[in-house]
Amino acid sequence: MTQSPATPLPPPKERRRLREAGSLTQAQVATQVGVSRETVRSWETGRTNPRGRKREAYAKLLTSLGEDTPTEEQLPAEEAEAAVEDTAEITGLAATVTEPQPTPPPPAPLTPAQAFDALYAFCAPALVRQAYLLTGRRELARESVERAFQVAWQRWPEVAVDRDPAGWVRSVAYEYALSPWHRFRPRYRHPEPPPPDTADRALLTALLKLPPSYRRTLLLYDGVGLGLAETAAETEASTPAAANRLLHAREALAAQLPDLSDPTELHRRMTELASTGRLHAAKPPTVRFVGERRTVFWTRAAIAFTVAIIGATTLTVRTAPTHYEPPVPLGQRVEGVPxxxxxxxxxxEEVSLRDRLRSGMTSGPERLAPLGR
Structure with missing residues (x-):
């Protein structure tokens, strides 16, 4: 199967300029394209690029914004001069264009705690809502995100240099949220109250009926807005397998909720469902403190366990025999004894035996003989 060439897109800075020139926010662009606001921000920074139908819709939107935004060549000469003068007056460059501008000092580098807090503030609220769509439990969603960031803080040197720190934390949070061991925990044996709205309740029920792998693929592609290749990489599956999961998940949802057959409508409904409940994450210092305490606890437990093993080994070596001791043989049976x-x-029989013994002892060399009664 041949693939069509990708639709050309302007550079990341030009994408942002066209959006601002069209007086659109990132959320408005995300709604028109059918992705999340974080995805549009990634496109404008150049961290990721859209693919497939999302790329075509985004390119079409940017093309329309470029046609609607007049350039200086399209303006009359007088209007262009006035626009230049207005811009110069607004920016304060008309009178000071020849004066040298002071070089701003370079920003101070962030400490590890500040960088972690910035990542947490950027990703945690959205991750809690996504985990709620995966599990249908608000408490488990918050716990999953907090545990993922605790692991990220423990391994911060690795996470800080990762290409996609947000994706790293999202993958850990999804894995923890979909763990099958939660069903054995007493606090999660009973279901939580469903959403009050009938449509939201039906959508959540349909999502929870999907297999975990299908649910995760659907959320990443139609909810978060990742491409098919990124979705397959995050779910540790091949691209054809991820595509099959996505198709089966959409078919299962459309069979129960026919009005959600459109991916754009599905994205909108999933966003509304995730925003209905009060899903708040803990503060970053609290997450870091709990993560550090858990690390100290498990470190001490590992040390204590190692010391116990060393003590048991030493005791065994000191008390064990140093040479081989053969076992005591079994006794032989003596026959003829009454x-x-x-x-x-x-x-x-006893009288006969006594007489035989007495007669036998009188013969032979001199010896002691029992006296007769």
Whole structure:
């Protein structure tokens, strides 16, 4: 199967300029294209690029914004001069264009705690809502995101240099939220109250009926707005497998909710469902403090366990035998001995044995002989 060439897009800075020239916000562009606001921000910074139908819709929107924004060549000469003068007066460059401008000092580098807090403030609210769509439990969604950021703080040197720190944390949060071991925890044995709205309740029920892998693929592609290749990489699947999961998930949802067959409408409804509940994450210092305490606890537990193993090994070495001791052999059975009986008159067999012993002891060399009664 051949692929069509990708639709050309302007550079990232030009994308932002066209959006601002059209007086549109990132949220408005995201709604028109059918993605999230964070995805539009990634496109404008050049961190990621749209693919497939999202790329075509985004390119079409930018083209319309470029046609609607007049340039200086399209303006009359007088209007162009007036626009230049107005711009110069507004920016304060008309009177000071020849004066040298002081060089702003370079920004101070962020500390690890400040960088972590910035990442948490940017990603945590959206991740809690996404985890709620995966699990249908508000408390588990908050716990999953907090645990993911605690792991990120423990491994911050690795996360800080990752290409996509937000994707790193999102992957850990999804894995924790979809863990099958939560069903054995007493606090999660009973379901939480469903959303009050009937449509939201039906959508959440339909999502929770999907297999976890299908649910995660659908959320990443139609909810978060990732491309098919990025979705396959995050779910650790091949691109054809991710595409099949996405198609089956859409078919299952459309069978229960026919009005959600359109991906744009599905994205809008999922966003509304995630925004209905009060889903608030903890403060960044609290997450860092709990993560550090958990690290200290498990470090001490590992040290104690290691010391116990060393002590048990030392005790075994000190008390174990140093040479081989053969086992005691089993005794041999002696035949011909009459059974032990209580005291009394001798039986005929015992009298015969006594007489035989007495007669046998009188022969041979001189020896002691029992006296007769």
């Amino acid at each position: 059974p032990r009986v209580v005291q009394g008159a001798l039986s005929e």
